[in-house]
Amino acid sequence: MNNPELRYQALLTTLHERGSRLTSHRLALIRLLSTSEGHPNAMQLYESLRLQFPTISLATIYKTLALLKDEGEVLEIDLHNDSHYDGNKPYPHPHLICTQCHKIFDGDEITAIQKINQEIEDRYNFQISRHQLVFYGMCWECREKTDR
Amino acid sequence: MNNPELRYQALLTTLHERGSRLTSHRLALIRLLSTSEGHPNAMQLYESLRLQFPTISLATIYKTLALLKDEGEVLEIDLHNDSHYDGNKPYPHPHLICTQCHKIFDGDEITAIQKINQEIEDRYNFQISRHQLVFYGMCWECREKTDR
DNA sequence: TTTCTTTAGAGAATAATTATCGAAATGAAT
DNA sequence: ATTCATTTCGATAATTATTCTCTAAAGAAA
Structure with a gap:
């Protein structure tokens, strides 16, 4: 029973306390991560965000994901040359x-x-x-x- | 208690029965796969074989590995953008x-x-x-x- | 406001892997 | 045995996910 809003706040707080800048691109990304049920990869996140932010770059996605991963708030699922990400259950699980x-x-x-x-x-x-x-x-x- | 010689013969037979050509490059590769204890990746196999066969290409390694993988004789261990291969225990295992x-x-x-x-x-x-x-x-x- | 320092992010670069295509090998037919 | 037709080998080129670089912007300090 994951509450997307709570999750969003958690990610937000983590980035804030870390002293990271909360740009509109980043906010949109963590919004997407906390609300999406599935396990998107970087390209899927990119395509989705690009609708609202046409100038966003893939590198921004990767960089922010890496940030959140370092903070233990996002789990990377390493598949064959195609990493997917879980922002709701960041602990290792099958x-x-x-x-x-x-x-x-x-x-x-x-x-x-x-x-x-x-x-x-x-x-x-x-x-x-x-x-x-x-x-x-x-x-x-x-x-x-x-x-x- | 893996017998490298038996393993070598098994890989050899598989390729032969499949109708694949047994070139010197391929023979050397399956020799290496069957005798090496570790879990080499494509580049490590390449570097090792290049000592004896300076003209061998990485693509040959990949292609032969894919062949053996399809035949169920080699297990691919998919790590972060770096696949390693197990030619001795081709069944999935931890x-x-x-x-x-x-x-x-x-x-x-x-x-x-x-x-x-x-x-x-x-x-x-x-x-x-x-x-x-x-x-x-x-x-x-x-x-x-x-x-x- | 102005200067200084740090971080964001767009585009360029990298590296593992795969596709392409000429060359070589195999087998069939004469 | 030799030529022809077909397959597949393997070196180079291309691709793609990911990371690096460097400019510009944001925030801090004065």
């Missing part, structure tokens, strides 16, 4: 990607991750700091469509 | 990447993955076909060095 409809789903309710983390620490004596977990397959919607 | 020494470790003995898979199928009704799981952190060697 993603499910449908190979049929190409939607990206959050798998942030999976509890068995604890077990994996534990096993990795125990078996390999490896201290995990973060992870990137992507599962490819078919989502329930596409399964229904295909099955019948 | 990787542990040390943020200190940047080594890539295989986490192919982790049993809790079954639980995650099960949970994803149950909770999200999502049918997994493959995954890419990367855990970042500190390996046991670097932990020892750092701790004392």
Whole structure:
């Protein structure tokens, strides 16, 4: 139950406290990040913002995303030469990607991750700091469509 | 307990049965893939092969890797704009990447993955076909060095 | 207001990867 | 065995996501 307005305020505050300038381009970007449900990539954000701000540049998108990422307010999902971004759940969590409809789903309710983390620490004596977990397959919607 | 010679023969056979030409460049590449313990990227393979074959091109590396990947004999590990390749364990398995020494470790003995898979199928009704799981952190060697 | 310092952002540059296309190799037909 | 037709190899050129650079603007200090 993510509240877009709260999220917007959080991102705003983070940039403000950091001493970063809150330009109209940046405000529009964090507005977009906090309200969009999906997991857009830089180009999608760019295309969307360009409607309202024809002079905005892709570099601005990337730079602001990097800023927010450094502050831990945005999660980068590193796919094959195509990073997508999550401004609503910035903590590392699994993603499910449908190979049929190409939607990206959050798998942030999976509890068995604890077990994996534990096993990795125990078996390999490896201290995990973060992870990137992507599962490819078919989502329930596409399964229904295909099955019948 | 991977036998490099067996692995080499397997890759060789795959390419042969596929009707692909077995040029000296390709033979050298699959030799390298089957004998190297690590997880090289295209540039590393290129630099290594160039010592013996000064005229080999990066595109040849990429093309042959794509071929082997299609045949399921090589696993691509997609890191941030830098794919690495595993010619010894071509099935999807977790990787542990040390943020200190940047080594890539295989986490192919982790049993809790079954639980995650099960949970994803149950909770999200999502049918997994493959995954890419990367855990970042500190390996046991670097932990020892750092701790004392 | 004027000067000084820092940051934003547009365009240029970079680097990993992929597409193109001439050349070489393979197999068929004579 | 030799020529022809077809495939595919692989070097160079092109592409594309991302990052760097440098000018201009914003804010701070005087």
